[in-house]
Amino acid sequence: MYNLRRLEILRELKHRGTLVAVASAMSYSPSAVSQQLTLLESEVGAPLLEREGRGVRLTPQAEILVARTEKALRELERAETEIAASLQEVSGTIRVAAFQTAMLALLPAALTWLREHHPRIRVEATQAEPNTSLPGLLTRDFDLVIDETFPGQARPARAAEYEHHLLFEDPMRLATPAPVASLAELAQRPWVMEPADTPARAWATAVCHVAGFEPDVAYVSADMLVHVRLVEQGHAVAFLPDMLRFDRPPGLVLDGSAGHTRTVLATVRAGAGEHPRIQAFLTAIRRPF
Known part of the structure; x- marks a missing residue:
């Protein structure tokens, strides 16, 4: 029978791409990783x-082993799920990745609820965008990712390896320093948007194209609080998620009449959604909404 730990190293190499990355993830030296793979080849x-x-x-033989x-x-x-379900108390660590607004708006209340109802669950949370954190589910860096999707966008590759749990629909509101009659009025105004390689940026740009113009993206930031401040002080216009309702200064006009929304999801590895820790966290994260 093949050595499972060596098979895991080979699997890590499939996902991470380099011996150095595997060594870092598994707390080995690169030479130790290479040695274990050589032994596996002998087996x-x-x-x-x-x-x-x-x-x-x-x-091709390695691909068979990884599969x-x-x-x-x-x-x-x-x-592990069945054993955890057989125990009276839910305990252990759950590693979560969440994008910024979810970290700000959802996580603190969820942690408070878990502390009261499941004090033996430890949550380790990392702020990360879904396009970088979703692969971490497959490498088991994370157990759950708070994810987002926008209308008209396809799910990521290898979607069958993920399991999605709907949290809620989050309205996306046009944010301006003063009221406007239509989106087209903002064709000549500077915009603040998220970086070019993000789903949010692709969606916002597509919405502007439908309105008949190419947005003048003068400011780029992944920090939504930067977006809020730039709009509040009259330097830009933006699309802001309703989830930011906890931080809405008076100098902000928000218009949701177009009915744009993003879908907020909790994504786990396929088959992992029934684990008691996952279920407890899903209950906690849904409570504010």
Whole structure:
């Protein structure tokens, strides 16, 4: 029987791409990772890695092993879920990634509820955008990602490996320093938007295109509080999520009449949603809404 830890190292290489990244994630030295993979090749009796430029790629035999390892890990995760469900008290650590507004608006209240109802659950939370945190579910860096989707956007690749739990629909409001009659009136105004490689930026740009203009994106920030301040002081216009209702200064005009929304989700690995820790966290995170 093949060594499971070595199979996990091979799987990590599939997801992370380099020996150095695997070593960092698993607290090994790169030479130790290389040695374990060499031993696994001896066990298998076939090459598992091929040189590709300065890096390596998995052979067809290695891909077979990774696919089977994924199935084995999912079965072990199901076993963990069943054992946790058989216990009277929910305990242990859940590692969560959330984008900024979710960290600000949802997480504190959820932590308060968990502290009262499940004091033996430890939450480790990291602020990260979904496009970077979702792959962390598959590498098991995170157990749950608070995710967002916008109308007209496809789900990420490998969607079958994720399980999505709807939290709520979050209105996206046009934010201006003074009232306007239509979005088209803002064609000549400077905008603040999120970075170019984000779903939020793609959605906001598409909405402006439908209104007949290319937005003048003078300011770029992933920090939504920066967006609020720039609009409040008359330097830009923006789309702001309703989730920011806890921080709305009086110098902000918000118009939601167009009916734009984003969908806020809790995403976990496929099959992990029934784990008691996941269920407890889902209950906690839904409470404010």
